[in-house]
Amino acid sequence: MxxxxxxxxxxxxxxxxxxxxxxxxxxxxxxxxxxxxxxxxxxxxxxxxxxxxxxxxxxxxxxxxxxxxxxxxxxxxxxxxxxxxxxxxxxxxxxxxxxxxxxxxxxxxxxxxxxxxxxxxxxxxxxxxxxxxxxxxxxxxxxxxxxxxxxxxxxxxxxxxxxxxxxxxxxxxxxxxxxxxxxxxxxDFEKAKEGVYQIIWGLVKKVVIADTCAMYANAIFDNYSSMNSLSLILGAVYFAFQIYGDFSGYSDIALGTSKLFGIDLLKNFNYPYFSRDIAEFWRRWHISLSSWFRDYLYIPLGGSKGSKLFQIRNVMIIFLVSGFWHGASWTYVAWGLINALYFIPLLVLNKNRSNIDAFKISFNFASLRIVINILLTFAITCLAWIFFRAKTIQEAVSYIHRMATDWHFSKQYFNIERYNYEILIMILLFVMVEWNNRYKIEPLSGKYSWLKVSLSILAIIALGIFTDYKNFIYFQF
Structure with a gap:
């Protein structure tokens, strides 16, 4: 079900x-x-x-x-x-x-x-x-x-x-x-209402964002050998939003459903694509799993005590086990290894706890640096997601090789698939909504909540009719 x-x-x-x-x-x-x-x-x-x-x-x-x-x-x-x-x-x-x-x-x-x-x-x-x-x-x-x-x-x-x-x-x-x-x-009527809002927003993430992006990501990944660099970059971005919308959408529905019964569950996502480095990303992505490995594996192994080599060993174990937890495939192990390699330089330089504070964006050089860091973190995350999505390591490597070498930035995929511009606009609007609500408990609550809920339900119904991708990605794990 x-x-x-x-x-x-x-x-x-x-x-x-x-x-x-x-x-x-x-x-x-x-x-x-x-x-x-x-x-x-x-x-x-x-x-x-x-x-x-x-x-x-x-x-x-x-x-x-x-x-x-x-x-x-x-x-x-x-x-x-x-x-x-x-x-x-x-x-x-x-x-x-x-x-x-x-x-x-x-x-x-x-x-x-x-x-x-x-x-x-x-x-x-x-x-x-x-x-x-x-x-x-x-x-x-x-x-x-x-x-x-x-x-x-x-x-x-x-x-x-x-x-x-x-x-x-x-x-x-x-x-x-x-x-x-x-x-x-x-x-508690207010908690139940929050639950309904969270369920609806979770369905928006799943049906409107994830399922729509899945159709385009699947088309690109399944035919990557004939795609140019721009199309392959699009495929990686589409999959990044697919897996985020899919899994965080599931978590929102789970938390919202539980609120209907008066029970609070642990928050599982905290706007991970607004992270300023990979360490912050892993504090925001699949929080319950990351904290589980921290408390029941990383700390018993010695945690951050001891020498840097000892700490690096522990980090490597955590990420490799995390990758293997996701599935019985070398692609998941490679995905875990890549994230470990992203994380280790921050650990060596003692910068893995640098970005734990809230931040605001203004028109100054400090904010520009934050935006650049967010975009770079998102870029390397998308690169790692290619291994998560690919069927084999060889396919992932070939995908990245073609993406890096086939520098024909024509509008190839835009010309062979309908609604690409509309999908990109939809993703952009979704990012803007997420950004605006990143410090709020519930995106659909507050002023004009009835309008936001109505538009969300309309989008779920409209997009749900045309998408064939129904399963949740994390059901296979």
Whole structure:
């Protein structure tokens, strides 16, 4: 069930009405409604993998209690590692087994041995990377004594499988979400209105921006060998806005949907394309994942303590693992490596925390420098996105090589595809709206909100009719 589907448009009001008008007597009944809704939401994709979700939930629930009740540090660590290895084992089997089997077979074939790998004919369970990380953060927090284990299985199950965040995040923390699930929620009209506005804006990002850019990005990437430099640059820019509109749009819909039920989720995006360097970009992009890797991998590895070489090693590990988390392909690993190479010079020069303050643009040289930095950061981000989008590393390298060498800046793609100018104007208007609202909570609220909401709904309906690209990119992760 997709957020941008008619099925979800029917599902959400039904759950909303049951939640506030039938199950409003107690916290328990509210949670029962949400857990049943969440399992139904997941089962609509493939009911068979519902058992995997329940098993993963039950595993972390029971072993968290075991860790907390253990009398010795040895037994605590034993239960922790059993839980971590079993969760990562499921993730490895479903997501990475075929990748490793194929890679090792290709390696042996390269040195003269003919190997036929045994591959698994299974599909990737949707959302497995996200709910696995929910469980792992919870179990690690229990081990380090940051929180107490949750004894109410329904409350814990809801934490793991809460349907707004189940299949594509944000990756929640038990310290933030569980306390909200432990108390009865009261209806707040203003929060619900904010939620509706955020859902609509998320749909604008997805349907109007991402899905439209996807058609043009796909056309260019699929035919890159016959495109000139200008067309290839356009393709990279289109994909940059596609993936941003797609994923941040999903996050906005998730956060807005959750507000309808009186529950706040972690903010996942903070206008990343207005970043002044790559370090700031990663503080603004997919915030819940970046902070997860920081807290549960980077800091345990030693973080920024020790020598520069030690810090560089940790940064390299984080970015490579982050790339690999996104998918079982060398292109994602290369994407992570490129971002690490962007980041390391800032780390060496102690400038990775330089741009953490808010800024304003005026007519002066300081503002000009900010604008140039933003444009350069966006440019190198687009370059890295080419590896994220390409099917193979060779394709990505060929794409960039042709983009850098075929200096025929004719209006090739403008002439063979309709509405290119209109799409660029639409992107420009979107950037202006984002810029104007970068310090506001909700872009559609405030003065003339009714007009902004009406125009947004009109754009969603108009553009939604003509776009065929419906899936969310991050569903595959």
């Amino acid at each position: 997709f957020f941008n589907s008619l099925q979800f448009a029917l599902f959400l009001p039904i759950v909303f009405l049951l939640y506030w008008f039938v199950a409003n007597k107690s916290k328990a009944t509210q949670n029962y409604i949400l857990i049943f809704a969440s399992y139904y939401f997941y089962a609509c994709w493939d009911w068979r993998f519902l058992f995997l979700l329940i098993f993963s939930t039950l595993l972390c629930y029971l072993l968290a209690i075991k860790i907390e009740d253990s009398a010795t540090q040895h037994s605590r660590k034993l239960w922790l590692w059993i839980c971590v290895l079993m969760n990562l084992g499921f993730l490895g089997i479903f997501k990475y087994y075929n990748f490793f089997a194929t890679s090792f077979a290709e390696l042996f074939q390269a040195i003269g041995f003919n190997v036929s790998p045994i591959l698994l004919d299974v599909i990737l369970p949707i959302g497995i990377s996200f709910y696995t990380f929910h469980g792992l953060s919870y179990i690690i927090d229990i081990y380090y004594g940051r929180i107490k284990s949750e004894k109410n299985f329904v409350d814990y199950s809801l934490f793991v499988s809460y349907f707004p965040l189940l299949v594509a995040g944000p990756i929640e923390r038990a310290t933030h979400l569980l306390p909200q699930l432990k108390v009865k929620r009261e209806f």
